[in-house]
Amino acid sequence: MAIRVSSNQMIYNYKKQLNDANARQDKLLEQGDGSKLHRPSDDSVAYTKYLRYDTSLQENEQYQENVNTGISWMKASDAALVSMTDIQTTFKEKTVAAANGDKTNEDMAAIGKEMMAEIQQLVSLGNTQQGDRYLFAGQKDTTQPFSLSDNTVQRGLAKTLSEKASNYFSGDDGAETMGTVRQMLTLTGSDRNTYYLNTRDGYIYTKDFVENGYKQKTASNANAVVDPTADSVGKLDGWGGSSDVSKYFKNTGEIINTKQTAMNATGSAAGTTFTFTTIEQQIATYQGDSKHISMTKKNGTTEPTSDTVNVTGQEIWGTDIFDDEASGNAASGTAMLNEMLTVHKQVTSANFNWLTDDGQTISDQAHATTVNTETKLGARQQLYNSVATMLDNQNVLIKQDVTDVSSVDVAALATKLMEEQTVYNMSLALGARILPQSLADYLS
Numbered sequence: 001m002a003i004r005v006s007s008n009q010m011i012y013n014y015k016k017q018l019n020d021a022n023a024r025q026d027k028l029l030e031q032g033d034g035s036k037l038h039r040p041s042d043d044s045v046a047y048t049k050y051l052r053y054d055t056s057l058q059e060n061e062q063y064q065e066n067v068n069t070g071i072s073w074m075k076a077s078d079a080a081l082v083s084m085t086d087i088q089t090t091f092k093e094k095t096v097a098a099a100n101g102d103k104t105n106e107d108m109a110a111i112g113k114e115m116m117a118e119i120q121q122l123v124s125l126g127n128t129q130q131g132d133r134y135l136f137a138g139q140k141d142t143t144q145p146f147s148l149s150d151n152t153v154q155r156g157l158a159k160t161l162s163e164k165a166s167n168y169f170s171g172d173d174g175a176e177t178m179g180t181v182r183q184m185l186t187l188t189g190s191d192r193n194t195y196y197l198n199t200r201d202g203y204i205y206t207k208d209f210v211e212n213g214y215k216q217k218t219a220s221n222a223n224a225v226v227d228p229t230a231d232s233v234g235k236l237d238g239w240g241g242s243s244d245v246s247k248y249f250k251n252t253g254e255i256i257n258t259k260q261t262a263m264n265a266t267g268s269a270a271g272t273t274f275t276f277t278t279i280e281q282q283i284a285t286y287q288g289d290s291k292h293i294s295m296t297k298k299n300g301t302t303e304p305t306s307d308t309v310n311v312t313g314q315e316i317w318g319t320d321i322f323d324d325e326a327s328g329n330a331a332s333g334t335a336m337l338n339e340m341l342t343v344h345k346q347v348t349s350a351n352f353n354w355l356t357d358d359g360q361t362i363s364d365q366a367h368a369t370t371v372n373t374e375t376k377l378g379a380r381q382q383l384y385n386s387v388a389t390m391l392d393n394q395n396v397l398i399k400q401d402v403t404d405v406s407s408v409d410v411a412a413l414a415t416k417l418m419e420e421q422t423v424y425n426m427s428l429a430l431g432a433r434i435l436p437q438s439l440a441d442y443l444s
Contacts, residue, residue, distance in 0.1 A: 060391055091115060101356075
């Protein structure tokens, strides 16, 4: 029994096969852009891998951008800090020269003028910008951080202790590092003598004991520590501790009440009244903050210390007795810079004795603080350079993974395309011959 196939069915089957051939050809032509994955249905497993690799590539490129931006920021910061330390080295040399005592008033005035120019340059470097952002302003990087007052103010005069003196008055016997009491406040007694106040406990010591007397005790006993009862001349009435500094001084050291009433003391100093000794000088102020800018360089938990790319005013200039954690004041961000301004004032006043002791100590400590900050920044920059190399290598590997999972074999594609084109053309030619052009042709 013969099976009759209608012309409609034959035409339908032919057209379906021809369209399938055309679709295969179109799909191959679509891969002409070099990718075999344009939609999940092309290869669901490969497409899943492609999405994962693509996400990794985007993350890698974002981390590369973060790291490169961070390195650029740190390079600019490091260059400014190097210039600062060079200036501070010169400042130290001028302090030593001024302390020699063989200079005339004209010589001291000339040295003081040079010192002021160097301080102004330090302020300018502190305002270094990267684009429109200030490098040393913390997270307030659109605000100019440092400024120098035009007028002079009355600033408290601190006594800066040597390392041995600091350990003695801190009670750190045999300490290998500098003690917690690094400075004292200078007092002037009603007897016109100079005294020093330990702000930690309120005890008052004579100038001679702080500068010389303690040395006799440590000479006979290297581990000797302070005995306030025996060493001091008494205790300041009503002094509650280090935080009382904030009652009398701003964090820049400027005295709050220039007409302060004289204070009394107990002990052998009873009967002597004391006032804070001040010095008239310019002061530097900081309008930035102490917050850090982090630029994440890899997946996982953030690392605030190693991810930090900026340096704040407090890190460059440290703290002093007027703004350390115990003072009751917030950090000023200009502590050692203001101490350097005190050195400048003492130079122009030709105070040789003060420069020989305090002046040189302050210059050394200011320089050491900035150098220490520069060293830490350099270590972070080196870490970022290492991460940049690692991210470059990862980028190459991830791109290779993306290529492996999504790219086409061009030679194989060309061969398949020619095959499909040949099949399609043959189908068209065959269809033209066997399909009836009309019902009359089919019935004849």
